[in-house]
Amino acid sequence: MADRTAAAPKARTKSIKRYNKYGYIFLIPFAAAFIIFQLIPLVQTVYNSFFENYKSGLKMIGPNFIGLDNYKTLFASGDFLIYFKNTMIMWVMGFIPQMAVALLLAAWFTDVSLRLKGQRFFKTVIYMPNLIMASAFALLFFTLFSDNGPVNSFMIQLGLISKPYQFLAHIGSTRWLIAFMNFLMWFGNTTILLMAGMMGIDTSLFEAAEVDGATSTQIFWRITMPLLRPITVYVLITSLIGGLQMFDVPQILTDGSGDPMRSSMTLIMYLNKHLYSKNYGMAGALSVILLIITGILSLIVFKFTASKQVES
Amino acid sequence: MRNRGKKILALGVAAAMAFSMAACGSTSDTSQSSDTSASTDTSSTSTDTSASTDTSSADEGKVLNICVWNNEFPNRMKDHYPGFEAADPEDSTKGGKIGDVTVNFIVTDNQGGQYQTKLDEKLGAQDSAAADDKVDMFLVEADYARKYVDADANVAMPLEDLGITADDLSKQYKYTQDIVSDANGKIRGTSWQACSAGLIYNRAIAKQVLGSDDPTAVQEAVKDWATFNETAEKMKAANYKMTSTVGDTFRVYSNNISGPWVQDGKIVVDPNCKQWVDDSKKLVDEGLTTTNDLWTDEWKAGFQAPGDVFCYFGPAWLINFSMGNDPSKEDDGSIAHAGGWGLCNGPQGYYWGGSWICAAVGTDNASLVKDIMLKMTTDNDVMKSIATADSDCVNNKEVLAELASSDEGNNAVLGGQNPYQQLADGAEKVDMSNTTQYDQACVEDFQSSMMNYFNGNATYDEALQQFYKSVMEKHPELTPAE
Numbered sequence: 095m096a097d098r099t100a101a102a103p104k105a106r107t108k109s110i111k112r113y114n115k116y117g118y119i120f121l122i123p124f125a126a127a128f129i130i131f132q133l134i135p136l137v138q139t140v141y142n143s144f145f146e147n148y149k150s151g152l153k154m155i156g157p158n159f160i161g162l163d164n165y166k167t168l169f170a171s172g173d174f175l176i177y178f179k180n181t182m183i184m185w186v187m188g189f190i191p192q193m194a195v196a197l198l199l200a201a202w203f204t205d206v207s208l209r210l211k212g213q214r215f216f217k218t219v220i221y222m223p224n225l226i227m228a229s230a231f232a233l234l235f236f237t238l239f240s241d242n243g244p245v246n247s248f249m250i251q252l253g254l255i256s257k258p259y260q261f262l263a264h265i266g267s268t269r270w271l272i273a274f275m276n277f278l279m280w281f282g283n284t285t286i287l288l289m290a291g292m293m294g295i296d297t298s299l300f301e302a303a304e305v306d307g308a309t310s311t312q313i314f315w316r317i318t319m320p321l322l323r324p325i326t327v328y329v330l331i332t333s334l335i336g337g338l339q340m341f342d343v344p345q346i347l348t349d350g351s352g353d354p355m356r357s358s359m360t361l362i363m364y365l366n367k368h369l370y371s372k373n374y375g376m377a378g379a380l381s382v383i384l385l386i387i388t389g390i391l392s393l394i395v396f397k398f399t400a401s402k403q404v405e406s
Numbered sequence: 407m408r409n410r411g412k413k414i415l416a417l418g419v420a421a422a423m424a425f426s427m428a429a430c431g432s433t434s435d436t437s438q439s440s441d442t443s444a445s446t447d448t449s450s451t452s453t454d455t456s457a458s459t460d461t462s463s464a465d466e467g468k469v470l471n472i473c474v475w476n477n478e479f480p481n482r483m484k485d486h487y488p489g490f491e492a493a494d495p496e497d498s499t500k501g502g503k504i505g506d507v508t509v510n511f512i513v514t515d516n517q518g519g520q521y522q523t524k525l526d527e528k529l530g531a532q533d534s535a536a537a538d539d540k541v542d543m544f545l546v547e548a549d550y551a552r553k554y555v556d557a558d559a560n561v562a563m564p565l566e567d568l569g570i571t572a573d574d575l576s577k578q579y580k581y582t583q584d585i586v587s588d589a590n591g592k593i594r595g596t597s598w599q600a601c602s603a604g605l606i607y608n609r610a611i612a613k614q615v616l617g618s619d620d621p622t623a624v625q626e627a628v629k630d631w632a633t634f635n636e637t638a639e640k641m642k643a644a645n646y647k648m649t650s651t652v653g654d655t656f657r658v659y660s661n662n663i664s665g666p667w668v669q670d671g672k673i674v675v676d677p678n679c680k681q682w683v684d685d686s687k688k689l690v691d692e693g694l695t696t697t698n699d700l701w702t703d704e705w706k707a708g709f710q711a712p713g714d715v716f717c718y719f720g721p722a723w724l725i726n727f728s729m730g731n732d733p734s735k736e737d738d739g740s741i742a743h744a745g746g747w748g749l750c751n752g753p754q755g756y757y758w759g760g761s762w763i764c765a766a767v768g769t770d771n772a773s774l775v776k777d778i779m780l781k782m783t784t785d786n787d788v789m790k791s792i793a794t795a796d797s798d799c800v801n802n803k804e805v806l807a808e809l810a811s812s813d814e815g816n817n818a819v820l821g822g823q824n825p826y827q828q829l830a831d832g833a834e835k836v837d838m839s840n841t842t843q844y845d846q847a848c849v850e851d852f853q854s855s856m857m858n859y860f861n862g863n864a865t866y867d868e869a870l871q872q873f874y875k876s877v878m879e880k881h882p883e884l885t886p887a888e
Contacts, residue, residue: 148882151552151843152526152559155883173875241696241704263697263861349699351854354863356872370519370847370880 136385143378148371156375164379173364174383180269180352181360184344185337187273188280193329195277196284201314203285204292220282228279232346235275236262262348265357272344272358276337284329291325292318324398331395335388341366467537467770470509473525473544474499475516479761482598483509485795486788487781507774512541522550529554529561532768542769543778545761546595548585552843554764555586555594562764564592568776574784577802581836586762595762596783598792600801602833603657603721605752606729608708608741609821611716612748615644621823625750628717631685634753638694641716648694650708650715652686652860656853658719661756666840667848672887673877675852675870683856683866690860697860711741721758722799722829725749725819733818745821751828755835799829806830844881851876 143164147156168174199220203213210216223231239245239261246258261267295318303313319326341362344352350366352359361384368377474480480498483490490509494500501510514524528541544562546554555562565575575583575593579600586595605628609619616627616637627637638648649655663676689695698704708715709729718724725747726732730740737743763783765775781788789800793809800806809815810826817825842848855873858864864872874886 150881150883151556152529152554152561171875240702241698242707260697260861263857263863265863353854353858354861355858355868357863367876367879371882373879373882376882 139378139381139385141378142374143382145375145378147375148368148373150371154372160375164375165383168376168379168383174361174380176356177359177361177364180357181338181340184269184272184276184358184360185334185340187269188276189330189333189337192277192281192284192333193326195281196288199281199285200288200292201318203289205310206297217282217286220285222282223278224280224283226279228275228342229346231275231279232343235271236347239271263354265354268348268354268358272340272347275343275347276340279343280333280336284333287329288322288325291322295321327398328395331391331398335391338384338388338391466507466773467540467542468507469538470504470507470542470771470774471512471538471540472509473512473514473521473528473541475514475521475545477513479545479763480511480513482782482792482796483778486792487778488788504774507771516547522553525554529766532561532766537770540768540770541766542771543775544764544766546586546764548757548760548762548838548841549846549849550843551585551595551762552841552845555588556843557588557590557592561767562586562594563767563769563772564588564594565596565765565779566592568765568772568779570596570776570779574780577784577786577804579801579803579833579836581757581833581838582760582762582801584838585841586764595764596779597760597762597801598783598789599760599798600806600829600833601721601723601757601760601799602829602836603719603724603756603758604749604825604828604832605717606720606725607717607748607750608713608715609746609748610712610741611641611644611646615640615646615716619748621748621750621828624748625752628750628752631681631753635685635688637716638689638692642692642694645714647696647708647715648689649717649719650705651696651698651700652682652690652857653698653700653705653853654695654717654719655686656682656849657758658752658754658756660849660852661836661838662754663840666842668842668844668884669887671884673844673848673874673884674887675873679852683859686856687860697857709740709742711739711744711746713741713746717752719752719756719758722797722825723759725817725825726797729819742819745818747820748823749820749825749828751832751835755832755837757833757836757838799826799833803830806833844877844884847877847880851880 142157144159144161145157146160146163147154147158149155202208202210203217237243241258241260245261246255249255250258259267261271299317299321300313303317308316339362340360344358344360345363345366348358350363352363361380365377365380365384368380472479477497477499480501484492484495484498484502487504489504490502491504492498492500492502499511499513501508503509512524512528514521525541525544529544532540544554546562553559575596578596579602581602582597582600583593586597587593605624607619607624607628612619612624616624618624626633628634634648641648659678659682660676663678665674665676667674667676686695690697696704708718718729720728725742729747730742731738733743733745735743741747763779765772765779769775783789783801786802786805789802789805790808792798793800793805794814806826807830810824810830813824815824815826816822852873855869855876858872859866859869871886878884878886
């Protein structure tokens with residue numbers, strides 16, 4: 095926007111300024127909703143995080159100002175780091191296959207020379223899992239992988255195992271299930287984003303490479319990948335922010351316990367644990383830390399997309 | 407490209423906002439739907455009363471608001487309270503009339519603590535609410551009863567303040583009164599159910615392994631935990647499971663603790679609960695039980711014939727409603743349909759479930775509330791009809807004794823066995839003097855934390871630490887015992 099107004103002749107800036115007020119009018123609904131539903135709660139959360147304030151039975155304890163004690167408790171117990179680690183492990187386990195499969199599919203879908211049939215159909219199908227509610231999806235997996243569930247009986251009938259494998263009683267299998275679900279739900283979305291990025295690359299570059307005798311592998315690694323970097327970074331950071339907020343899938347799959355031994359408990363599930371006692375203080379402190387982490391990550395995205403604009 | 411992206415983004419943001427607003431709207435709608443119907447009734451009746459006689463027609467309110475979580479109590483009211491005219495005979499939760507008083511049921515689902523949230527909100531606004539909007543009665547379950555009968559919280563009226571005497575309650579079982587007694591020993595609630603429970607065994611397996619399916623003979627084989635575990639070994643030899651899951655026995659152990667879960671702000675694990683951990687670990691390791699949760703398909707698997715689970719633990723309602731169709735209904739392949747279960751007392755007495763009626767402080771219908779409490783929870787005729795019509799094991803020693811000695815009490819699911827003597831004996835043995843307001847958290851978290859130990863993902867001490875941590879998240883004021 096900014097560069098276009100600068101380029102416009104001075105005579106037109108006045109009339110543009112006159113029209114600008116409509117822009118502000120149209121912004122009012124958003125701004126109002128943002129301030130009421132986002133900004134005020136945000137400020138309140140920060141404020142609450144400095145108080146001891148929770149419910150015990152029907153009695154409300156606090157609010158008593160305790161400074162940074164909530165933050166201290168959060169870090170002193172080591173819980174925060176454990177749940178942060180869990181969240182990151184499960185995110186990485188899901189993100190790597192998600193990226194790999196999405197890149198492969200995007201490359202195939204955008205490659206004109208392949209002339210893939212039924213592209214529309216497959217693009218729709220791979221996006222489908224994202225349309226299912228995460229909780230329904232998690233419940234489906236819970237049933238599929240339960241002790242007497244279809245997966246176990248299938249494997250027993252094939253003779254692979256002699257007695258049911260308790261998927262949710264083992265740390266590895268529980269984490270893999272969660273990662274797998276996140277992968278299934280999001281690889282379609284990533285594919286679409288990467289495809290958009292790949293289609294934005296000038297086809298003459300591919301043609302030139304082909305004329306120069308480059309193989310398709312070389313084209314992918316030497317031309318597609320470097321030019322796709324802005325999109326890849328965008329996907330990475332947004333997925334990381336989404337991953338930090340991982341909640342519904344592990345919550346439903348483990349019934350909120352994050353078991354075995356809380357190895358699948360994510361940060362937001364831990365936040366949710368404070369709901370029972372209405373512990374505004376601790377929950378506030380946890381939210382503020384999450385806000386800071388997410389803020390830093392968003393700044394990276396912002397920096398990245400901004401610099402791209404200057405280049406173009 | 408960029409413009410389109412922005413348009414899509416704008417559309418997305420707009421959609422997200424619309425969605426979040428719609429979501430807000432719909433939730434508030436559902437949560438209030440039961441209220442709105444109530445409040446419209448309220449306003450119409452309240453104008454009536456204020457316009458016409460307000461001093462002469464008794465000084466009591468014309469609207470009775472009752473908070474419940476399902477249609478169980480509304481159904482009992484509709485079917486058994488004399489003079490209750492249901493507004494809709496098909497759906498008791500629509501309320502009705504008792505004389506010229508309108509009865510409203512405020513129904514909030516129990517799932518995920520919603521009922522308590524709603525109740526807290528309602529009771530918190532009790533002082534400021536208009537007379538006809540005040541909660542007059544509410545129901546509670548055992549796990550969180552302590553929270554509402556707490557003397558300091560003072561939200562449930564002591565029964566003696568309503569004019570209900572110890573004499574009125576003399577036919578009730580003591581444990582049902584212990585659960586709703588405050589620290590000063592004042593009873594603040596009353597129940598029509600005595601959900602004492604026993605050990606429900608598979609008769610075919612009992613015959614094969616123990617040589618008899620007679621309740622007294624089976625009771626000999628499970629009379630205490632040591633004998634119970636010896637019998638488990640015999641089951642192992644015959645390739646059967648002793649219980650379906652570790653959760654089956656937990657309530658039996660935890661109902662018989664020697665001291666409360668929380669003492670002086672410290673979380674204490676009772677020796678009997680430690681015993682459950684040790685016994686269960688052994689059973690799990692030997693494949694005699696599983697670590698599945700109650701109510702899962704895996705837990706229910708033993709309900710179907712022929713069944714590989716020797717016993718379940720449960721009260722009358724489990725036998726009558728949860729284990730399959732009774733023999734008079736369609737064949738669903740369950741052991742219940744074949745009348746293949748038997749009942750004995752088991753290693754220790756315990757109870758499972760039950761609803762208590764409390765009178766809300768601030769009610770403007772005290773005498774009606776008193777009458778409902780007396781009729782529904784102490785009147786022999788009403789309770790007999792509840793027992794025969796709804797198969798509730800009623801909280802009335804005389805009625806249970808009568809049923810135990812007549813064929814009316816015979817149960818088809820139990821192959822014609824009359825369970826009432828055992829249930830009545832069991833109810834006498836239940837000791838619930840050790841309940842605290844922290845029980846729900848302690849009981850739930852203890853079981854889920856110990857699953858990690860049973861499954862081999864943690865040592866006992868690690869699992870114990872996780873238990874402390876989970877309880878402290880729910881009750882930050884508590885600390886672990888040393």
